[in-house]
Amino acid sequence: MPESSGAELALLLLGGFRSMVDTVQQELAERGHGGVRPVHEFALRAIGAGADTASDLGRRLTVSKQAAAKTIAFLEANDYVRRESDPDDARRKRLRITPRGDELLTVGQALFNDVRAQWGQQIGIEELEMLEAQLAKLVDPGHPRLSIPGWLASELGESVS
Amino acid sequence: MPESSGAELALLLLGGFRSMVDTVQQELAERGHGGVRPVHEFALRAIGAGADTASDLGRRLTVSKQAAAKTIAFLEANDYVRRESDPDDARRKRLRITPRGDELLTVGQALFNDVRAQWGQQIGIEELEMLEAQLAKLVDPGHPRLSIPGWLASELGESVS
DNA sequence: GCAGATGGTTAACCAGGTTGTCTATCTGGG
DNA sequence: CCCAGATAGACAACCTGGTTAACCATCTGC
Numbered sequence: 001m002p003e004s005s006g007a008e009l010a011l012l013l014l015g016g017f018r019s020m021v022d023t024v025q026q027e028l029a030e031r032g033h034g035g036v037r038p039v040h041e042f043a044l045r046a047i048g049a050g051a052d053t054a055s056d057l058g059r060r061l062t063v064s065k066q067a068a069a070k071t072i073a074f075l076e077a078n079d080y081v082r083r084e085s086d087p088d089d090a091r092r093k094r095l096r097i098t099p100r101g102d103e104l105l106t107v108g109q110a111l112f113n114d115v116r117a118q119w120g121q122q123i124g125i126e127e128l129e130m131l132e133a134q135l136a137k138l139v140d141p142g143h144p145r146l147s148i149p150g151w152l153a154s155e156l157g158e159s160v161s
Numbered sequence: 162m163p164e165s166s167g168a169e170l171a172l173l174l175l176g177g178f179r180s181m182v183d184t185v186q187q188e189l190a191e192r193g194h195g196g197v198r199p200v201h202e203f204a205l206r207a208i209g210a211g212a213d214t215a216s217d218l219g220r221r222l223t224v225s226k227q228a229a230a231k232t233i234a235f236l237e238a239n240d241y242v243r244r245e246s247d248p249d250d251a252r253r254k255r256l257r258i259t260p261r262g263d264e265l266l267t268v269g270q271a272l273f274n275d276v277r278a279q280w281g282q283q284i285g286i287e288e289l290e291m292l293e294a295q296l297a298k299l300v301d302p303g304h305p306r307l308s309i310p311g312w313l314a315s316e317l318g319e320s321v322s
Numbered sequence: 323g324c325a326g327a328t329g330g331t332t333a334a335c336c337a338g339g340t341t342g343t344c345t346a347t348c349t350g351g352g
Numbered sequence: 353c354c355c356a357g358a359t360a361g362a363c364a365a366c367c368t369g370g371t372t373a374a375c376c377a378t379c380t381g382c
Contacts, residue, residue, distance in 0.1 A: 004277070004290065004293060005270060005273060005274060005277070006181065006270075006272075006273030006274040006275070006276050006277035006278075007202075007206075007269070007270060007273040007274075008293075009181070009273075009277050009280075009293055010178055010181045010182060010185075010199075010273060012293060012296040012297060012300055013174050013175075013177040013178035013181070013296070014174075014175075014178040015296075015300040016174040016296055016299060016300050017171055017174035017175040017178060019299070019300055020167065020170070020171040020174070021171060024167075024171075037337095038171075039338085041168075053360070053361090054360075054361065055359075055360055055361075056360095063338095063339075063340095064339075064340065064341080065360080065361075066339085066340080066341085066361090066362085066363090067338065067339055067340075069361070069362075070337090070338065070339080071338085089347075089348065089359095089360080090346075090347060090348085090360095091346065091347045091348070091359070091360040091361070092347095092359095092360060092361085093360080093361075108168070109166065109167075109168060111167075112166060112167030112168040112170075112171060113166060113167040113168075114167070115167050116165070116166070116167035116170050117167075119170075119299050122298060122299060123295045123298055123299060127291075127295055128295075129165065130288075130291075131292055131295055131296070132165065132169075132170055132173060134284045134288055134289075134292055135173040135174070135176075135177055135292070136173060137283060137284055138177060138180070138280050138283060138284060139173055139176040139177050139180055200369085214329070214330090215329075215330065216328075216329055216330080217329095224369095224370075224371095225370075225371065225372080226329075226330075227330090227331085227332090227370085227371080227372085228369070228370055228371075230330070230331075231368095231369070231370085232369090250328095250329085250378075250379065251329095251377075251378060251379085252328070252329040252330070252377065252378045252379070253328095253329060253330085253378095254329080254330075
């Protein structure tokens with residue numbers, strides 16, 4: 001069997017993902033957001049989409065609340081979110097995105113879109129859209145756990161505004 | 162337009178990769194290769210392709226020789242490779258794939274191809290081939306890092322343990 | 323023949339996840 | 353009204369894959 005091996009396809013997909021993410025990460029670093037990784041941006045997006053406590057964020061990311069807390073710790077330490085106590089429930093620490101956090105989301109989104117636009121130039125926008133459509137057909141039929149689209153696609157669609 | 166955000170595309174790529182890899186990994190486990198993860202298979206492939214020492218493997222996977230050594234340790238412990246001393250260079254421990262390792266490669270390849278074939282049925286084989294061709298155009302072939310970043314590696318890990 | 327490159331090992335550490343345990347705080351049924 | 357149980361969060365120990373750094377043994381080239 002010649003060049004079209006399934007393993008190669010897998011590597012292509014991973015390579016594509018990495019390529020996008022690496023580019024965005026690097027540009028982000030050059031814009032004053034060094035150290036930010038995709039996982040942080042995704043978490044921030046989930047917070048923007050309504051996950052206002054650590055436990056809640058954990059649920060949305062299908063990750064333990066402790067893991068979510070660690071991510072939040074990073075976001076707080078870097079002034080992307082603030083944690084303020086909830087007057088209605090003393091157990092909770094409500095999460096609020098800071099202006100800097102908003103800025104990160106905006107810039108991040110724009111950078112991802114830039115990469116995508118770049119790709120569109122390389123292979124043609126229509127081809128790119130077809131690629132997306134077909135990938136969506138293949139990926140969406142949800143794999144059991146956290147095939148990503150489930151927990152993120154909705155949040156990703158909407159801007160944080 | 163939420164429809165075509167770059168971030169979403171990135172997630173689609175990741176989702177596609179994960180989807181393939183999860184499937185293969187699961188099938189592998191059912192065929193007596195439990196605990197094997199993509200990184201192991203890729204490493205084994207690299208060894209098969211000529212990486213016959215730990216340092217060499219590290220270079221091919223763009224990973225430190227120490228990291229490569231850890232992977233090799235797993236492969237050796239599970240009887241996928243053997244390490245034998247090199248008569249021509251006492252520093253080296255040459256890597257040789259065992260029959261079981263060969264079997265893993267064969268089965269793994271077949272499983273990946275199965276998934277790919279499945280995808281071909283879902284969206285049409287021609288469409289799939291086009292998708293591959295375009296992806297290949299986009300992914301820098303000179304930068305084919307196989308290495309999986311830590312934050313992703315954990316996602317690829319088995320939660321069974 | 324020796325300086326320097328190279329292979330391998332070990333150790334300390336990091337990042338992000340996990341589970342388990344503990345406290346404080348809500349909440350609902352008797 | 354009160355206590356059992358659920359929930360939020362914090363902390364600790366541990367796992368997995370990576371990273372550097374340091375070190376020894378062994379080649380290699382001038």
